[in-house]
Amino acid sequence: MSKFSQEIQVSGHLIDSSILTKIFDKIMDLHGEFQVEEINIGKRKKDQSFARLLVKGKNQKHLDEILETVYREGAVSKIQQEITLKKSPKNYVMPDNFYSTTNNHTQVFYKNKWIQVENMMMDKCIVVKQNRAFCVPVRDVKKGDQIIVGEKGIKITPPERPREGVNVFEFMGSSSSSERPTQHIAKQVADDIYNTKKNGGKIVIVGGPAIVHTGADDAVSELIRAGYIDGVLAGNALAVHDIEYATLGTSLGMNVHNATLAYHGHRNHMDTINAVFKAGSIANMVKSKKLKKGIMYECIKNKIPFVLAGSIRDDGPLPDVITDVAQAQREYKKIVKDASMVIMISTMLHSIATGNMLPANVKVIVVDINQPTVTKLMDRGTWQALGIVSDVGAFLPLVAAQLRKKKSLR
Amino acid sequence: MSKFSQEIQVSGHLIDSSILTKIFDKIMDLHGEFQVEEINIGKRKKDQSFARLLVKGKNQKHLDEILETVYREGAVSKIQQEITLKKSPKNYVMPDNFYSTTNNHTQVFYKNKWIQVENMMMDKCIVVKQNRAFCVPVRDVKKGDQIIVGEKGIKITPPERPREGVNVFEFMGSSSSSERPTQHIAKQVADDIYNTKKNGGKIVIVGGPAIVHTGADDAVSELIRAGYIDGVLAGNALAVHDIEYATLGTSLGMNVHNATLAYHGHRNHMDTINAVFKAGSIANMVKSKKLKKGIMYECIKNKIPFVLAGSIRDDGPLPDVITDVAQAQREYKKIVKDASMVIMISTMLHSIATGNMLPANVKVIVVDINQPTVTKLMDRGTWQALGIVSDVGAFLPLVAAQLRKKKSLR
Amino acid sequence: MSKFSQEIQVSGHLIDSSILTKIFDKIMDLHGEFQVEEINIGKRKKDQSFARLLVKGKNQKHLDEILETVYREGAVSKIQQEITLKKSPKNYVMPDNFYSTTNNHTQVFYKNKWIQVENMMMDKCIVVKQNRAFCVPVRDVKKGDQIIVGEKGIKITPPERPREGVNVFEFMGSSSSSERPTQHIAKQVADDIYNTKKNGGKIVIVGGPAIVHTGADDAVSELIRAGYIDGVLAGNALAVHDIEYATLGTSLGMNVHNATLAYHGHRNHMDTINAVFKAGSIANMVKSKKLKKGIMYECIKNKIPFVLAGSIRDDGPLPDVITDVAQAQREYKKIVKDASMVIMISTMLHSIATGNMLPANVKVIVVDINQPTVTKLMDRGTWQALGIVSDVGAFLPLVAAQLRKKKSLR
């Protein structure tokens, strides 16, 4: 046995979920060597598989690099080792060599047992406190926090590919394309929304102003009113356009019902912002009956939480907008916590933001007319995303029409 | 008065249609000079305007260049001059300095009177024969044909911008964008189709295979069956996919009704091609009841002419495909002759081909999910085109649904 | 003379800049009527033109709507009227019917003379204070501010189309396309940058992280070092990627010099953020010699101001990032104030933000590989923008190479 070698093992649906393939790939990509010491592939598709490999590197550093890499793919060291903890030297600062998280389900070996990391997200550190482990973003790190360093004692479980059951994720794989039967996909998305809610799941919408421009505001409002949506994440623009549409019938001055330009239309956008400031808040506009329909209205009427995150391009922004982005991130996280499904519509900014906050097992649907946007979102580690390249102005009304046919869940 | 100057005049809706602006621009772009000798702008919006300008160049060549350019924008020489004719030296060859056409309405001054050029198209030459003038493509030029050279004696009338009336072209200008209320635009397109047919107009569809992939085959079939379409221009792929869908329910092996992959699906595409060859033609498949629905079926049943142009990427191609592209161009031209409206759907190749054959006053609607495709089509001189960036799988069913609500024209 | 009519006049390069055409268009779009009472078109291309029109509406409201619209295009009422001022009722709130600005050069008639509005931007209000007029965004409105309401007493001067001289804006019009000779355009952009600086102009770059991914970081660093850039506007991502590249050679873990994935590469992004927090700021990293090259380094070394605006999708964000977007907007505005040229590279978010802050006469160059992004930026009122659809990883090094050939300005 080589001086610089170590035994690892891995179990689960190794073949089915390509886990073993990925581990072999990674070792070879890093120019390491391996021997399969033992392999036991499930004879039937639901059986678990098990493999034991001996991994070899050119030197200790090389071996460590390989091990670190394969551990991130779900392999575990044969001999369980405790995690190593180091204190944060000051607020916002992690110790050198801190463990940087994936968005997969993660356990850590602490005081001789495995504990699950809470609030799993990508590219964060793990803080251990009172026998619990938390995934923590930089700006929440406090001086003295006990933070995991190195790769020892960490076990990752990649999500398994959904295979059984009928949902829209099954038939599309992870590819995105505009060459799909749109009406059927709308029906599948509607079924998935319905079933998710029926099973007690939580659904969050992340949306951009194109929802309003393209004439899909009524469809989204209807989904909220019908009880399918548990949270709305957006920016200033969606809210302003939605309220402009609800109060003046226009979106950036264009009459949405007939696509003509309104008289004075150029003012409507700024008039809307002024109207909200005058009322003090969106909720006040609803209370005073100045706002009587639309996405924001339905959120307030139905007590669906929404968070409007500020951005540098905002006009206004509205009083309801959280202008501090670090604070807005915290509020977003509260909304997506425990979500089963997130539907991202025509907003790269807020969609990437939300994607970064999601554990890998949350279903994500991305709808956008621009294929590079869809691709970009799916490339950022949210591999479980379903990309739909379509026109939201036509697609969302189709989804709403399908849901209208179903038995009310209320 | 400068030695190198000439008086030109122009009339029409000069201001409204930007004609005068364009003429001024062109002179200045070419570093020429001009004086406005007389200008008479209509006091009311429907009044015709008239202007007389003195154009000056640095030398005769420069002046000629300027004149040639402004004549193409609708200006005419104050003194009418006869066209100059020269014989084609051999088949397919035009005399040097031949007049290269625009797609605008064009008249030529021949034997002391203005005659209208027939079959107007862009980038062709003009052949004069028996007191008639014809726009003729290179490969139809015969040795000895009398062809116009130079720019003398030619009068162009750019189409005037539609202003009054209710049609979808009015409100959108020439821009394309995905940020439009899709459902309303579908309604407007449906109204325009309906009114065009009601007024005796001829409507031609140019379509690509994405119609089938995206699940819009039934919608297009319905438009044909309902009598709205007078011709279909496509390539091999639309026909093969349409027949695969009509006979096997799939498009490239994907079940269109539920987006799953069919067993044996990879064979369906080639099986379909084989089935048509076996029958001998698409019409034979209809006759023998092997083909009972779809776009090709409706064309044959309703005696709507279609032309399938071959391309280098064809599988097969089907026996009905015209594999010689020069011949296919001739057949396309027969179909688009006298068309009032052409609807181009998800095919850059056939859309550009058709656009090149259309006079500037034909209404063109381009629907594609990829914005650069729409932009490219509109940039190629078909300025009258209306670009719609949408998902045809959702958009065309919306158009069909709108037309279903209307009183039958039959 | 109709009861509901008013005389307006307009002067300038009416034909050349399409101003008159636009005014006629707008009146007709609003179904108004007009008579041209007097028109005096410059006989030569540099002469000013003058026109006097009588505009008629169906009723006072209709007339007012038309007038309001044409005033925004540069027409002025024949009889000068004072502006109307109203007090802001509370902080952040404008009086009803406040005048909403364009991004054009604007004068207001106050105490019987024309004064110029300072800090001109789109979609803001105008506050008059101590005989000066200021363009003010919502969140800077203070209770009691005197704000212009209605459209009286306002004169707009649209920028005239550049015609003479040699700059890259001249030959491209306002269109964007990927079908242009890239190397020549890079040379033209370099010439424009050079000449702008030579003439004492101020140049600001707005950039996204694709600068680093695509390997253009060195080129941008070089432009800054050579003294061509007077300010950098970006977000957290550009800074993090730039510092990751400068310190570790990677961008999101990919080695930029050879496009391979680095060992441990996934950690580099978060490690970089941690390194900056550890140092306390980017400037501290430079001081302690931990950061020795790159865009951020050159900014600090050469005392070029930069502003990093926070966004909801930020990792970290870095201590140098302004997390409050309203504050970040204020800092952005300080940088773009008096800029002659703004170069926007691969970031829709920050580019739209900056575009909103610019008066219409600032030259804007937008470079992005995705055509819809370029189109979207140019559609948002920054009509003077030059859109370049290219690959920044190839384009910016070409620009830098051209500038290297020129005589140093230092």
Add this chain to the structure above:
Amino acid sequence: MSKFSQEIQVSGHLIDSSILTKIFDKIMDLHGEFQVEEINIGKRKKDQSFARLLVKGKNQKHLDEILETVYREGAVSKIQQEITLKKSPKNYVMPDNFYSTTNNHTQVFYKNKWIQVENMMMDKCIVVKQNRAFCVPVRDVKKGDQIIVGEKGIKITPPERPREGVNVFEFMGSSSSSERPTQHIAKQVADDIYNTKKNGGKIVIVGGPAIVHTGADDAVSELIRAGYIDGVLAGNALAVHDIEYATLGTSLGMNVHNATLAYHGHRNHMDTINAVFKAGSIANMVKSKKLKKGIMYECIKNKIPFVLAGSIRDDGPLPDVITDVAQAQREYKKIVKDASMVIMISTMLHSIATGNMLPANVKVIVVDINQPTVTKLMDRGTWQALGIVSDVGAFLPLVAAQLRKKKSLR
């Protein structure tokens, strides 16, 4: 053992090339069952693996469907069976149930031994003649040809993923993205071109007219002159634009060296076509010294074969264009036969056409500025393609500059 079961086996780099994973996936996708009877995974990365599986279906038809599917992935029946042959009933018609090919290396079991299929392409049939097997397209099928039906006796060998060695394909996987270090990728492509030629490989370019518009004509001409290119596949447009550029300096009337519009520029396109018809052919233009540079010139001077395929959108087309697409396909195939590398530049039409003709082991590089185009090409079965989303006007000159640095191969 189930009534409807069969043993299959598979060998090769099962894990490394994901072959086993795909076989398991396919069985499960079709709702079949399997047992792993024997598995022997190579202990080292270069070892071959072997697996024996028992596949079960619900009934014979189901089992056959599964088997047919896994055979296409590289599995073979344990017991070798002879292929089944059937005669073509008439020209262009294959027998029912004909075997439809993949683009993988394929062997057939005929008269008790394995013979390799020649001219491998996707979606064709296999004709057996005089103990040899040929991949034959529909239009080359002759009445009486012996054609393979069913799936028996066919063995497919998917290409193995390149892992060792230094080439541009290694580090990019199969993904396409605009977020890559462009200059480095250009260097890698140049290295790959150089090494391919050095090793005696054959390189074919497939190109569209954007090569000329974007100013990359000189770069491509240089590659041909330097001996790197063995064939050029294009359409009418590339040739016309190239000759317009070479003779008049413009591309569609735009001066390529400075992006201005030429006087008379609109005529240049048609003038060029006329000039070629006048000369009789492109070769005649070279002979008579009318054409002295450019891509077409270099092809003729250096005796590099080129094929220009006609399309429905052609102006002219030139006398050198093959207007019959079935004939053009045959000529394309002659050029790509035995090619080691195909570089596809900015033309979806000709690239898909060529992709359909290539066996899976040919290296394919696709360069286009529009990501959906790159994605579409790579989705069509040519999985080995490397997609580069870049601006060809900047990218190709970078490649040419890299090759200029290398030692001449001549």
